[in-house]
Amino acid sequence: MNLQQEMAGTQALRFIPPHSTQGHLPCAVGEGDIAPDFTLINAEGRLVNLSEALTRRPVVLGFYEGRWCHFCNRALKAMEKAHFSFNKMETLTIMISPHTAEYIREFKGEKRLTLNLLSDPGNCVAEAYGLDYAVPKEIRRIYLHMGIDLKRYNGDASWRLPMPARYIIDQDRIIRYARITPGHIQQPEPTDLLEVLQDLRI
Numbered sequence: 001m002n003l004q005q006e007m008a009g010t011q012a013l014r015f016i017p018p019h020s021t022q023g024h025l026p027c028a029v030g031e032g033d034i035a036p037d038f039t040l041i042n043a044e045g046r047l048v049n050l051s052e053a054l055t056r057r058p059v060v061l062g063f064y065e066g067r068w069c070h071f072c073n074r075a076l077k078a079m080e081k082a083h084f085s086f087n088k089m090e091t092l093t094i095m096i097s098p099h100t101a102e103y104i105r106e107f108k109g110e111k112r113l114t115l116n117l118l119s120d121p122g123n124c125v126a127e128a129y130g131l132d133y134a135v136p137k138e139i140r141r142i143y144l145h146m147g148i149d150l151k152r153y154n155g156d157a158s159w160r161l162p163m164p165a166r167y168i169i170d171q172d173r174i175i176r177y178a179r180i181t182p183g184h185i186q187q188p189e190p191t192d193l194l195e196v197l198q199d200l201r202i
Helices: 003-013 050-054 070-081 083-088 101-111 121-128 137-145 150-154 190-200
Strands: 039-042 047-049 059-063 092-097 116-119 132-134 160-162 165-169 175-180
Touching: 047 050, 050 059, 050 092, 070 083, 070 092, 070 101, 070 190, 083 092, 083 190, 101 116, 121 132, 121 160, 165 190, 175 190
Parallel strands: 059 092, 092 116
Antiparallel strands: 039 047, 039 116, 059 165, 132 160, 165 175
């Protein structure tokens, strides 16, 4: 079963209502743009800087909403399965969420992930990439009823999240591939990213 089939199954279960963005796609960075630089803390407590990482190899960069999002967890599972293949292509894989460093560390250990998980406090990096949005009030009430308290997970009361996205960034910090999925379901297959990396030969 591929990622899209798993996503369709998750949608049918209706664990988490898809967010309403009222048909609006933010002005996100895209192919050909210079990727905004950042320095964030990872699950191991170390600072990771994009520009410094790119001196060694290209980066596959992803944004996800959090550990409570079943759609995101499916996508992370698929990325984890492909992590060895990304490493073989000498590419660093980074996944970013607004969770606090504590929750990032706990989640990585719980799921036994080898992916590089980074904490983006206040969605500052997501905002720089044009991905952050405010969760509608009606969805907030549903989340709280289900025990999903973003203030606790993210350490702030903004109720802002990043749209799921994937980027391939070359060593000149140029975005060579960009895919944003506001509706969660059509997130790119890791095999798609691997094919792009092979075609680009970066």
